[in-house]
Amino acid sequence: MIEVHDIHKAFGEHQVLRGVTFSIAKGEVVCLIGPSGSGKSTALRCINGLERFDRGVITVDGIALGDATLREIRGKVAMVFQRFNLFPHRTALENVMEGPVYVQNVPPGEARERALDLLEKVGLRERAGAYPSQLSGGQQQRVGIARALALRPQAILFDEPTSALDPELVGDVLRVLRALADEGMTMVVVTHEMSFAREVADRVLFMDGGVILESGPAREVLTAPRVERTRVFLERVIHPL
């Protein structure tokens, strides 16, 4: 469904992506792991067109990403951010309705029903009227997920969705992600949550230095990595002391 082929990207002198290639099948859940600065967030942001790349091709559903197809692709691939990025001047409900009403021209009444259903799904229907500042980080991120779902995307990209959360709130968000995975949503998740990757992901990609060093079934990569760098990274993440 998503094909990323030989993507290169530099920020000035610094080469962040040096030929990244991978593909995501429909219904697949793929976790992108690796040390910070390895380029995993940048690769993810390229798929949504938030980051331009210097070389390579990305196609979604057979459509090549470019200026002319950007909006069409953004309707197919939604994004959830590390710092939630809810619109602070709109309620939870309005945040979720924003995309359908103003981008997809869904009638407000229908969009409202859809938004309330989605808030119900992430366990926040009773907080529909709350402003982001009145919600905890975990609640904000669940609204962020509902906002992404409201576009009825074919895939969702998660950029470290739990990294900005207090530890005790991480579980609430991961449970929502797992439920989505169980429903068959196509998901690419940049994450440091190894237990989530092990239990929920179909596949894990390990990135370092702007390339994918290893990829394979989650359990295999995480428990018996073939590449030395992957092994060292996992060792550090799982046993930080």
Place this chain on the structure above:
Amino acid sequence: MSDFLTDAREFLPILLSGVWVTIAITACALVVSVILGFVWAMLGASRFAALRTLSRVLINTVRGIPILVQLFYIYFVLPQMGITLNAFLAGVAGLGLAYSVYQAENFRAGFASVDRSLIETAESLGMPHSLIVRRLILPLAVRVILPPFGNTSIMLLKDSSIASTITVAELTRQGQLLAVSTFKNMTVYTIVALLYLAMSLPLSYLTRRLERRFAAR
């Protein structure tokens, strides 16, 4: 006290005619300052370094010259260059220009306050730029712009009295003329001061209300 009231009743119609001129010159100068200020702010946010420099130079120049001198320049010097404005228009042009630099700074601060990542988020939802400006940037920037904007408006109202120096028949000028001809300085300037307050206090109140309406939640 009864003298004061008798005099006040006599002076008030004259001073009120000044009030209308003060309101008119303040309102016109405010509009000019907002439009020019927006232009300076846009130039300052331009992709082109030359335009950004131009905006900086303009703002620093205008800010560095007293308003009184700017008014004199427009009213007395420009005619020698073939540009003649009547006193009212010269006042509007001078006050509008002088205040445009404060407005520009307000706008700049307002737009700079909008979190870049929120704009990115709106882009990721597929919003076109015009919609992002309308639904996200303006509503968020307004919260930051409004408090200093109210402040600037009140300052402009009071500084419109400077236009009295180039013969605009606004409130201060009318007061001066009355005081000189009647020697009733206390009565005249007390009323003048009260009339300025009567104009600025509602403005303060209005600003406060608008601020609350747009307040960060």
